Amino acid sequence: MRVLLTGSSGWLGRFLAPRLRAAGHEVTGLDVAAGIDTDVIGTVADRPLIDRLFAERGIEAVIHGGALHKPDIVRYPNQAFIDVNVSGTLNLLEAAVAAKASRFVFTSTTSLMISSAIREGQASAAVWIDESLAPLEPRNIYGVTKLAAEQICRLIQVEHGLPVLILRTGRFFPEEDDTHLALSGENMKANELLHRRLTVEDAAEAHLVALDRAPELGFGTFILSAPTPFVPGDVEELKADAPTVIARYFPDAADLYARRGWSLPGSIDRVYDAGHAERVLGFRCRTGFAEMLAALRQNAPLPVAHDPAYISPKE
Template sequence: MVTVTGSSGRVGAALAEALDAAGWVVRGVDRIPGRWTSVVGDLRNRPVRRAALESADVLVHTAALHAPHVGRLADEEFRAVNVGATAGLLDDADRLGARRVLYISSTSVYGHALESTDRAVWVDEQLAPLPRDIYDETKLAAEELVAGCPVSSVTLRISRCFPEPLSVRARHLLHRAVDVADVAAAGVLAVAHPTVTGRFNISGPHPFHREDCLALSRDAGAVLAERVPDVVRAFRDQGWPVPDRLDRVYDSTAAANAFGYRPVRGVRQLLRDAADGPGLE
């Protein structure tokens, strides 16, 4: 059995559904009801954690306060939810016999390291995080807890995957975003490879190479025209501007090599969906 925290949220629900489809018995826990949520409660309360983790083989931890909460909630609330509850979950998971922990983090932890100068930043796991706010700080602190826990663990740093206007999503999917379905697929793979540990970026199928970084900061349109001319044409057909500068590229090569992650729902899929008509987020 797998316990999924944050199972009523966008990412948690997608992971729960994908794990269910892969044959796992799923128990979801969240503060609000949802299709995949059978335990409703606050993870800062130990009885809630223990009810969620009883008999669980795997803990998938997605529940957290997120970047939009910065400035709206006190820093102490971030630490209590993102760090304190994570520490409690890991301790209870170990005591109750879980064999695997998957933690969902964010590429936001790279923080100030994402700020480009004369070239786009190539964002792989060798880039040292430089947290810029309480969200980044607490997600990184939780990563450290996960890495140090006795249970076999893996952390996925997922890139941007929340709903946005189509033109904005399309631009981000070029270099710094991921479809939530690909996140869910990555989670299933990470759970299925129990010997894989560490931290991995999870992003979309981006068309660039490290040697493109200088050109991307100067004339991204030219690089796109060379790498993905069909995408450039589709942007123009939609009346969307082709970006003239890109500041970063998220690299998921390490996840591909470690557990076979292969994102499929990139900008081309979004463009096909857009061409098929309305109904998207």
């Protein structure tokens, strides 16, 4: 298929574009920054550019991964988030409908599911998060605009029948967390594989699966995260004493961590359940906490990318 990939110079794009081409797709990469997989430099907020790309490139499918993200809040005004994340998504959807494209995959975020109360860990138990969580009360302009874009995706699918799949990805960024600095970046990423992270390779593969399944499924929203070992019955103890719960599932985790000078999380305040993606989309992340521990046992390279010097190409 002739696929338009937005955000082609970004972290996901640099893994996704080669995978698409290897699968036999003809990819047009669109990004505001230059990159090896970017064919056209421009913004999704530019409707004439989007219309021209669909006409000139014969676009048959869209993977919309381009966006302003949470770290961009300190660099861009609210209006920029609306222009890119909301209006830009509408531009692509309407162009896809006009071109009679066969499918649309939207890269969303689990961040839009996290209210201020969840973020601050006010509950006495970890919050079990799946696609049924409601009401959704995003805590910042990033989450608000991504949720609005999801709703536009839903509306366009209802009104025009364009197959649309929404992928709410957990964390897969390579840089340091911009708010949690108590642990080293690799230690933090390892911990997050228990309940809120996936590898960028798994994120890219999920988009390939969604591209293939979209016409069959029609519409769907899916959380993407490494398979959690936990079950809903663990939520109270996870909040009060996470190491004890982790030890039940992974008896040698504490020792493996100690050898590296790492710390297990003392408390876990949320758990992303990616079971719906496995059951309906047919996708399950290959890498999780078990694979991280296997790497530690074997003194092998860690299965998550960590680059504290990473800077978004657009910056």
